[in-house]
Amino acid sequence: MRTSLSRRSREPGPGEGTARARVDRRTKNLTKRLGPGQIAVIDHEDIDRVSAEALIACRPGAIVNAAASISGRYPNIGPQLIVEAGIPLIDACGPDLTKAIAEDTHVRLEDGVVRDAATGTILAEGTVLTAEGIQSAMAVAREGLSGQLQSFAQNTMEYLVREKDLLIDGVGAPDIITKLDGRHALIVVRGYHYKEDLQALRHYIREYKPVLIGVDGGADALLEEKHRPDLIVGDMDSVSDAALTSGAEIVVHAYRDGRAPGAERVRELGIDPVVFPATGTSEDVAMLLADDKGATLIVAVGTHATLVEFLDKGRSGMASTFLTRLRVGSKLIDAKGVSRLYRSRISGATMLTALFIGLLVLGLAMYNTPGGAIILQLIGARWDDLWAAIVGVFT
Structure with a gap:
C-alpha cells in the first residue's frame, strides 16, 4: 500500500508529497497543536476510540505510531476509525521514533518508510495498516480478552482493599465550598460522544440547573457549549487556563501519598485548590465527591460504562471505575438515558x-x-x- 501525502497536505512543504511532523509521546497533548495535513508522530499502544476521534478531528495527513496500534490485549476500535476516515496509519515504528523525528521536521512517507524530506535519510520504518489487517488483528484480540478479564478482576480486588474506607464510608473526601446537597450533579468527561450528549442535555441543564462538574478537559467541553463549570476535578494536565480561571472551584486529584503535580500549576494562576488524594481515575474522584457531598442524582457525560470502555482506557486502575459505579449506583445515570427519558414539562397542548x-x-x-x-x-x-x-x- 503506497502512502502519498501530496493530496492530503494542507500546508506547503519543501518538496512534493512532504508534510511537517508534530511529535509527542502523549496523544492528547499532540492534538492540541496538530494541524490539517501535518504528520502526527505518536507513541500510543492500543489507540482507543477517544484518542482516535481526537486525531481524526485534526485532519492529519498521516499518523505514525511508535507502538503497536493493536497489541492484541483487547479489541480496541481506534485504528479502525482512523483507517475508515482515510488517514494512513504507519504502525509499530519502534520505541526510538519520537527521538528520531524532531518537531517540525518535513518528512515524506512511502510504503511505510518515513524519510527526511530534505536529505532522503530513512528516519523510521513501520507497517501500513489496512482494513483487512485490522480485522485480522481484532479477531486475535477478541481471543485474548479472557486474560484481560482475569487481570481486571485481580485489580478490582486490590483496589477494594486499598480504598475500602473511601468506597464504603466516604472517609477521605475533602471539604469543598460548592454546595451539592439536594441538587443534581452533571459530571462531564471528554470521552465517548460527550459533545452529542451535552447538546442533548441543554434543556435539562436549563430547567434543573445541576451543579456542573468538569473532569480535566471536560471543563473546556462545558465552556464550548456556553456553560460555566461550578467545579473542576482532575490532575490538571489537559484543562486550559481559561477553564481554570473561569471562577470554578478547583479540586486537584493527587496521588495517595499526597503528591499533587497539578496543584503547582493551579497555584501559579493565583488559585488555591482543594487537594483530594485517591487512587483511581479523576472521573471516579468526581463521582465519589458528588456522592459524599449529598448530590441526589449524578448524570455522567463521556464517562466509561462498559467493560470494553474500561479496557480502552488502558489503565489497570480502571477497576476503580467499576467499583465507584457500584458505590454510587443508586444515584448514577448515563447522559444518554437522561436525554431519552427527559421531556420538557410544558406539553404541546x-x-x-x-x-x-x-x-x-x-x-x-x-x-x-x-x-x-x-x-x-x-x-x-x-x-x-x-x-x-x-x-x-x-x-
Whole structure:
C-alpha cells in the first residue's frame, strides 16, 4: 500500500508529497497543536476510540505510531476509525521514533518508510495498516480478552482493599465550598460522544440547573457549549487556563501519598485548590465527591460504562471505575438515558391553550378601547371580504 501525502497536505512543504511532523509521546497533548495535513508522530499502544476521534478531528495527513496500534490485549476500535476516515496509519515504528523525528521536521512517507524530506535519510520504518489487517488483528484480540478479564478482576480486588474506607464510608473526601446537597450533579468527561450528549442535555441543564462538574478537559467541553463549570476535578494536565480561571472551584486529584503535580500549576494562576488524594481515575474522584457531598442524582457525560470502555482506557486502575459505579449506583445515570427519558414539562397542548388564552385576552382588551375597537372592525371587514371570495370560488 503506497502512502502519498501530496493530496492530503494542507500546508506547503519543501518538496512534493512532504508534510511537517508534530511529535509527542502523549496523544492528547499532540492534538492540541496538530494541524490539517501535518504528520502526527505518536507513541500510543492500543489507540482507543477517544484518542482516535481526537486525531481524526485534526485532519492529519498521516499518523505514525511508535507502538503497536493493536497489541492484541483487547479489541480496541481506534485504528479502525482512523483507517475508515482515510488517514494512513504507519504502525509499530519502534520505541526510538519520537527521538528520531524532531518537531517540525518535513518528512515524506512511502510504503511505510518515513524519510527526511530534505536529505532522503530513512528516519523510521513501520507497517501500513489496512482494513483487512485490522480485522485480522481484532479477531486475535477478541481471543485474548479472557486474560484481560482475569487481570481486571485481580485489580478490582486490590483496589477494594486499598480504598475500602473511601468506597464504603466516604472517609477521605475533602471539604469543598460548592454546595451539592439536594441538587443534581452533571459530571462531564471528554470521552465517548460527550459533545452529542451535552447538546442533548441543554434543556435539562436549563430547567434543573445541576451543579456542573468538569473532569480535566471536560471543563473546556462545558465552556464550548456556553456553560460555566461550578467545579473542576482532575490532575490538571489537559484543562486550559481559561477553564481554570473561569471562577470554578478547583479540586486537584493527587496521588495517595499526597503528591499533587497539578496543584503547582493551579497555584501559579493565583488559585488555591482543594487537594483530594485517591487512587483511581479523576472521573471516579468526581463521582465519589458528588456522592459524599449529598448530590441526589449524578448524570455522567463521556464517562466509561462498559467493560470494553474500561479496557480502552488502558489503565489497570480502571477497576476503580467499576467499583465507584457500584458505590454510587443508586444515584448514577448515563447522559444518554437522561436525554431519552427527559421531556420538557410544558406539553404541546399546554402551549396551545396558553396561546388561545393570550389571543382571547388581547381581543377583549382591544374591544374595550376606542382604537382597538376600530382595528377589530377593520379585521372583521377584511375577514368578510376573504370569506366572500372563498365562497365565490365554489359557487
